[in-house]
Structures are given as structure tokens and as C-alpha cells.
Amino acid sequence: MTVSDRPPTLADIARDAGVSVSTASRVLAGTGYASPAARGRVTAAADRLGYVPDVAARALARGSGVRLVVLAAGASAAVLDDPYVDRVVGAAARVCAPLGMGVALNWLPSRNPGDLRRLAADRGVGGVVLLNATARVLDAVPTALRGRVVSIGIGSPQVPSVDVDNAGGTEAVVGHLYATGRRRIAMVTGPHWMPCSGRSVTAYRRMMREAGLPARTVSGDFTARRGRVAAREVLTRWPDVDAVVGISDATALGVIDRLRGDGVQVPGDVAVTGFDDIPLAAMTTPALTTATHPVAEIATAAATAALAGGRVGPLTTFPSRLVRRVSA
Amino acid sequence: MTVSDRPPTLADIARDAGVSVSTASRVLAGTGYASPAARGRVTAAADRLGYVPDVAARALARGSGVRLVVLAAGASAAVLDDPYVDRVVGAAARVCAPLGMGVALNWLPSRNPGDLRRLAADRGVGGVVLLNATARVLDAVPTALRGRVVSIGIGSPQVPSVDVDNAGGTEAVVGHLYATGRRRIAMVTGPHWMPCSGRSVTAYRRMMREAGLPARTVSGDFTARRGRVAAREVLTRWPDVDAVVGISDATALGVIDRLRGDGVQVPGDVAVTGFDDIPLAAMTTPALTTATHPVAEIATAAATAALAGGRVGPLTTFPSRLVRRVSA
DNA sequence: TTGTATGCGTTATCAC
């Protein structure tokens, strides 16, 4: 076996297999006709020589892209610092690998989604995964990008979306609280303009209404810091509270920290729940009762759909299930 | 301004600017001569038409790659599930974005690093960032990849590396423990075959020796679960222990959890420290005293070096500084 | 079913 210094090309394979490049191309690309005999000789030659298709050349010829762009919308580039973004990128990078593609990460200013035009003009973009999109951002998606962009979170008629079932998860959590005897249940929400937060809040309100209980919400922002402040506010406004639903695990952790600091027993006096089931939710004291958020699965689905050309339903939802631990 | 349905190519720009494609290419690629006049007309035409270079075509012509591959070595593909990997990929994706490139994530079986040959034959690979590499893996790096691969962690004569200053961080932590009066200091280590763990352990042993104190180590594996077990072991073997150094924050958190469960006050009876300064280290009770681990900076440096062609010193080290909180 | 020829968008070589 001769090891050349230069990676083998399709021409090398064709020559070695005794066929034309077009035939080799057909069998290796899995498109078009080829006799079993030819097919066999080509594949044999390919893996004997260690052939790896050149993605660049292939993309150039086919007009396809070479990378998936993860676009995190937000007020500032700081949105990229959210660990959640990294998890999405990580999952996307895994679906890209076998395709010879890669993932790029960009910030998209919510106020000025004009950068989308630039993406549309970039032939290297094989797909786009939108994060934290708003209606404004969704409307700014150029026609040229249609079918190649998928949003995680809110969607639109033009942009399919995939997300966790926030409503279902919230129902599971609130239902658990109710089932365990809690009746004065407050919620620390997320920013009102975030859809994922909105769905949870709506589900909470609906359940409370159906149970004939008053809805008590305090606005937060997904952070533990804000959770602490919110806890104090809840205690002040409703001293008789016996449960707090956090919009996220971080929020819940902040709430718990403040509550205990104020001498309130958790879950003795007040039960607290989170949402996301982050790794550390299991390690805190008390361990956090929460609902799952399969970020990797969601991101994988989004990336796959974006690269597949968007032939996907308008909304794909992943279930969230209750994780019962100690805090509630 | 006419908006064509097809993204503009270099030919379009050249025509619009009244020059040849060669000239347009030179000024846009920033290589070669061009008169100020021509340069001006070309750049003007380019951003008037919203020109974006086709990375695939460029890569094909230049022979450069289209993506950066993050390769996480390990016994099983489960290594990819470590949040640390996602952080590296996220940072790498950010450095790739402005270059029109992307990041792919792959698992590299430590036992069988043969997949490296395949990467070497792949023209799409512009660079490789190695994670959790071992000497065996490093030795398997093909010559063809030299200069395009950078390792985060251990390095070799052929493969430059970049990492946090484990020794320095450990010294800072142990020094703090000593300065605050602790004398019976135990350490929960990582797997002995992991270099980053080794450097911390070595630093710990050296400091203990220099202080005339006995080194007391228990092996762990970076996880909280193992930290719990290790805490029990420490307590059993050295009932008089007054401090435990965790190899990681997760480990330390596990240690603390077990200690408190056993009625040991932290930091009253036993001080506990971690390493990494993960986001939640600040939120636990008690808040964790630890040392920083600038993963994003490290990954950014590694990705940049890998894509730049590896002209970088054999070892770049990022400082780790003490973060003093409550647990020690 | 197979092969020939052409195009994909850029860069680089080399005359001018």
C-alpha cells in the first residue's frame, strides 16, 4: 500500500477502480446509477486509499453550504455567554461532524436584525439555528434563507420552530405542588417578552384559575441573583405563601438561598421548584425538584432540520417531565 | 440598487468596479498589489452589492480548510457529554464565525486514535483542537496534521499545548488554606493518568512537603458523586482533617455535601476548596472558595493557534487565581 | 449503465 503525501482525490479512486470519475462520484455520493460491479470496485478502492471527499469542492459544485450558523439574538453580545448557548452549539457541532460541516456562533442584535441579509448572501451558510428569536427577528428573515432556518423557541409561519413543552413542564410542576397540598403558590417569571417564559406563565395562570386559586407572579430574568430579590418580594407581598415556582433552576436556587437566609424552611415552610434540571440541581441542598429540559435533543433536532432544508412541521415540541427531589 | 436573487460573485464586483477579477480578488483577499484608486472602487462595489466571499471556493483554490475539528479523547463517546467540552466548542465557534468557518465535534477513542489518519486526509480540516489527550494520542498525530493541531492540556514536542496553570491555582488555594491556619490538609485528586490532575497533585505534594506537613490524597474522578465517597474516606482515614482540597468544583461540592450530611461544619470544622469556579460555585451554601479556570480564553487561544497554522510556543499557560468565598 | 465535458467561485501564476 503506497502512502502518498497528497490526500487521494476522486480521480485517484476512479483510476484505481478502473472507472470514470463520474461513476466514482455517483457511487460515493450515493446518487445516480452504478452497476453492482462498479460500485464494489469503487468503494473498495475508496477505503483502501483512505478517500475522504473534499467538502469544499463538493459544496462548490452542489451549491450547498459548508457550515451551520447558530444565531443568538439579544440586546448585547453578552447573550453568547449563556451556558445554554454552548450546549446548543455543542449539540449542533455533533450533527455537523459526520457531514463534514461545522458550526459558527454569532450574535444577532435584536434591535437590528439586518445581519441576516449578509447571511443570506453567504453561500457558505448551509443552515441557521435561531436562538431567543422575537417576532421582529423572525420577520427579518430574508426569503433567500427560507427553508434553511429553524428557530429554537418561538416560530412563525415562515420559520419552523422546536422547543421544550414549557406548558407541560409547568403543569407537571404546579400539579405536583397542588397534589402535595400547596395552595398559596407564587411564581417568579422570566422577562415578559420571552416566549418560553410566556408559555410557562400562561400555564401557571390557567392551572391556578382552574383550581380557584389566585395567581401571584413576580417578574424575574432567569438568573439566581434576580431570584433572590424576587424571593424577598414574594415574602413581603404574600407572607402566607407556601410554594414558589421558579421559571428556571437558577431562579429557584436564588429563591431558596434567600428563603433559607431569612429563616424560612425549604420545603418545610415553602416548597420551591425550578425548570431545566441543570446538572447541579441534583447536588444542591435541598436537591431541587424541577422539570426536564432536553436541550441537546432539541438542538440536535433543530440543527438536523435546518441542514435538511427545513422540511419539518411548523412546531416540534419535546416533552418535559417532573423530576421530584427534595425542595418540593 | 438592484437586488438580484443570486448572491454576487467576484465577477459581479469586478464588472461593477471596472476591473478584472484578479484585481478584485487581490484587494478583497487583502493579498497582492492594487492601486488606491482600484482598491477604492472595488471595496465600494463590494459592500454596495453586499458581497460575501464564498468560503468553499476560496478553500478549494487555496487548499485551506473549511472547519475546525474539536477532538475529545476518551474511553467512550460519553466524554462529549461533559459541559466543559461544550464550552470549548462554543468558544471555538466564536473564533470561527468571522472566518466563515465552523466547528465540528468528534470523539476520539483513546485506545484507538486511528481516526486521526482520516482527519489528515480530509482537506476540509483547517485545524484540530485536542481535548483530554494522552501521550499515546499525541504520538498518533500524523505528520500531515503537524502545525494545525493544538492540544488543550498535555502537549508534546510535535503538538503545542495551552492550558490553565493548574500548579499555580493549586498553590494559591493550598496557600490560602495554610494562611488561614489549616494544617491537616487532604486532597481529593483526579484520575492519575490525567495530566491536569497530575500537575495539581504535584503542586499540592510539594507545598505540603515544604511546609513539613504530610500529604494525604484520596483518588477521585472530577465528579461530585466520587467527591461524596472520597469525603467519607478522608474522614475515616484522617479523623483530625481540617481541610479538603477538591480537584474540581464538582468534587468539592460533593465533599461538602457529604461532610455536612455527617454533621461536620464547613468551613467551621473542615474547610473545603474547589477548582474551576463554575457559575454555581458562587451560589451554593456555603459559597465555594476556589480557583479560576478561564476555559473560554484557553479555548479561544487554542482555536486561534490551530487555525493560524500553529506558529505558537510549545506551551501557553493561563493564570488561575484564588476566588475567596465562604467554604474556606 | 457509463463516460465526456462543463461549470461552481476563487486564488495564483505569469506575462504584459
Place this chain on the structure above:
DNA sequence: GTGATAACGCATACAA
């Protein structure tokens, strides 16, 4: 300084 022109590696009408 500038402009033709030949690669770069692959896919695909189209002809055979």
C-alpha cells in the same frame, strides 16, 4: 499595477 488563464476537486447534464 493589472489582466488573462489555468488549476482546485467534485457533481451533473448530456451523449453514448
